[in-house]
Amino acid sequence: MVLDWIHVGSAEEIQREGPKVKGGIAVFAHEDEFYAVENRCPHMGFPLHMGSLCDGILTCHWHHARFDVCSGGTLDPFADDVPAHQVKVEQGEVWVDPRPKQKKDIQKHILRLKEGLQQDISLVIAKSVIALVEAGVSEAEIAKVGVEYGTTQRSGGWSSGLTILTAMINVLPKLDSYGRILALFHGLTHVARDCAGRAPRHMLQPLPDADLSLERLATWYRQCVEVRDAQGAERVLLAAIEKGVEMTALAEMMLVAVTDHFYLDGGHIFDFHNKAFEVLTYTGEEQTGCVLTSLVPQMACANRSEELQNWQFPVNLVTPLREAFQTLSEITDVGHEEAADLDEEQFVNQVLSDRPMETVQAITHALKNGVSSARIAQLVALAAAERIMRFHVQNDFGDWIAVLHTFTNAHAVHVSLQREANPLTVRAIYYSAMRIYLDRFLNIPSAPRPNVNKTPNPQYSTDTKQLLELLDQRQQVADAATWVAHYLKNSGDMEALWNALGHALLREDAEFHSFQMYEATVGEYERYASDDRPIAARAKETLLFALTRYLAAHAPTARELPHVARIAWRLQRGERLFEEQ
Numbered sequence: 001m002v003l004d005w006i007h008v009g010s011a012e013e014i015q016r017e018g019p020k021v022k023g024g025i026a027v028f029a030h031e032d033e034f035y036a037v038e039n040r041c042p043h044m045g046f047p048l049h050m051g052s053l054c055d056g057i058l059t060c061h062w063h064h065a066r067f068d069v070c071s072g073g074t075l076d077p078f079a080d081d082v083p084a085h086q087v088k089v090e091q092g093e094v095w096v097d098p099r100p101k102q103k104k105d106i107q108k109h110i111l112r113l114k115e116g117l118q119q120d121i122s123l124v125i126a127k128s129v130i131a132l133v134e135a136g137v138s139e140a141e142i143a144k145v146g147v148e149y150g151t152t153q154r155s156g157g158w159s160s161g162l163t164i165l166t167a168m169i170n171v172l173p174k175l176d177s178y179g180r181i182l183a184l185f186h187g188l189t190h191v192a193r194d195c196a197g198r199a200p201r202h203m204l205q206p207l208p209d210a211d212l213s214l215e216r217l218a219t220w221y222r223q224c225v226e227v228r229d230a231q232g233a234e235r236v237l238l239a240a241i242e243k244g245v246e247m248t249a250l251a252e253m254m255l256v257a258v259t260d261h262f263y264l265d266g267g268h269i270f271d272f273h274n275k276a277f278e279v280l281t282y283t284g285e286e287q288t289g290c291v292l293t294s295l296v297p298q299m300a301c302a303n304r305s306e307e308l309q310n311w312q313f314p315v316n317l318v319t320p321l322r323e324a325f326q327t328l329s330e331i332t333d334v335g336h337e338e339a340a341d342l343d344e345e346q347f348v349n350q351v352l353s354d355r356p357m358e359t360v361q362a363i364t365h366a367l368k369n370g371v372s373s374a375r376i377a378q379l380v381a382l383a384a385a386e387r388i389m390r391f392h393v394q395n396d397f398g399d400w401i402a403v404l405h406t407f408t409n410a411h412a413v414h415v416s417l418q419r420e421a422n423p424l425t426v427r428a429i430y431y432s433a434m435r436i437y438l439d440r441f442l443n444i445p446s447a448p449r450p451n452v453n454k455t456p457n458p459q460y461s462t463d464t465k466q467l468l469e470l471l472d473q474r475q476q477v478a479d480a481a482t483w484v485a486h487y488l489k490n491s492g493d494m495e496a497l498w499n500a501l502g503h504a505l506l507r508e509d510a511e512f513h514s515f516q517m518y519e520a521t522v523g524e525y526e527r528y529a530s531d532d533r534p535i536a537a538r539a540k541e542t543l544l545f546a547l548t549r550y551l552a553a554h555a556p557t558a559r560e561l562p563h564v565a566r567i568a569w570r571l572q573r574g575e576r577l578f579e580e581q
């Protein structure tokens with residue numbers, strides 16, 4: 001459709017009375033010329049005709065962003081360029097072209113997203129995400145921009161922000177359209193924060209082309225990690241990637257090195273590795289080098305739990321584990337799909353017990369009996385979720401993170417072993433189980449399990465808004481879990497519940513661990529979805545109660561980031577933010 005030029009008024013009138021607004025466009029007389037820009041400041045929508053125009057610079061009066069009145073280009077990166085329009089004067093009358101001079105295409109939005117990441121400006125990131133989603137760009141493509149930035153622009157390598165971004169991509173199917181935007185926005189904003197003020201990471205070159213077997217490279221990689229030689233490990237890893245080694249083999253090579261020492265950095269290193277391999281399934285293998293090498297700096301300097309006092313005293317967990325590991329080589333296949341005979345409830349109770357040596361034996365026994373390592377890891381993750389469900393609020397508040405770490409690590413081990421099981425990477429199961437043992441006092445006293453069969457509070461409905469209202473108040477840990485128990489008994493709509501729990505997370509200034517909690521719960525729950533074993537129904541409830549309690553304990557917050565996203569959303573819709581407009 002061809003849009004007609006808009007008649008604005010007489011030139012003399014605009015010169016005499018000041019800027020005039022027609023069709024949402026502000027027309028200015030300035031230095032014997034006429035200029036027109038959209039009458040909404042691209043920052044937060046202030047009407048620009050109320051700004052000041054001096055020396056060709058139009059200044060918005062809300063946050064003082066400046067614009068070249070001719071091109072609309074901004075001098076302040078926190079604002080975007082404002083669309084400028086052509087103006088013509090005919091027989092003393094001023095006309096404006098309603099079509100902006102600049103075209104906004106997808107590439108410009110991507111560049112703007114990169115600027116938002118570089119400048120660490122959350123509003124710019126939010127606007128770019130919304131514009132890209134609305135332009136039909138896939139979420140994976142949007143995330144890819146963040147992954148490339150986060151893995152190359154931070155000297156320390158992989159970060160919690162990249163973990164959040166990956167976790168949020170994983171859970172997108174559980175969220176409505178606005179929730180999906182929020183999820184991407186949170187992930188990208190955390191990537192930007194992690195990189196702000198950091199030196200970029202300069203990748204090394206792979207070892208020169210040589211006839212090296214994967215086995216040899218894997219050995220060298222382990223040796224480099226063992227002596228904390230990050231640069232050597234990076235070159236060896238790049239050589240394996242250059243050689244075209246398959247992703248599963250790369251994962252195996254790296255995870256064997258990760259499990260050579262106990263529970264690196266409180267379980268984060270294993271978790272980060274798992275997330276890195278997950279993100280590559282979305283962004284494509286072209287990012288393999290920058291993603292995988294970003295894991296190396298942290299891994300090389302990670303703290304090794306066998307050196308920690310609580311793994312050695314008063315109960316020495318290190319020696320029995322090392323002895324158990326010596327027998328793992330006898331197991332040739334740890335990747336069976338079918339579970340052999342195992343009393344799963346009893347196994348979970350054993351992991352939760354205060355008898356760690358028996359737990360070590362139970363894991364080894366199950367592996368030798370042909371139970372798949374992934375199945376054992378799944379049960380260990382369930383035990384870790386049980387710790388969170390039973391976490392008593394009289395504990396130190398910071399201890400929520402202790403039980404959370406164990407659960408997210410156990411989840412990562414489960415997912416990784418589903419991807420590829422190796423007799424050495426199964427050592428990670430033992431580490432998770434021992435950490436569950438070490439967390440045992442966080443369940444003493446133990447919080448009661450919500451009872452789905454108990455007569456519910458008559459005021460509870462199955463409208464998920466009620467859950468969100470409950471989480472508007474502080475410390476509704478027990479009530480929120482009881483509400484979910486009531487919901488599970490009276491409504492089978494899991495889609496609505498996941499979405500509500502997702503919004504309970506995303507409407508907050510959630511901290512790293514809350515994102516991990518939501519994603520790990522979704523991941524574990526999904527793996528029980530079509531499971532008809534006796535343990536499955538109870539496991540799903542446990543997972544939901546654990547998540548709800550964790551989110552309730554960490555809400556509400558100031559909700560600053562979601563407010564930024566809401567501003568960007570309203571701006572995109574042309575809503576007014578400035579009250580007096």
Ligand code: FES
Nearest residue numbers: 041043044060063
């Ligand atoms: S600078 Fe114009 S609305 Fe903020």
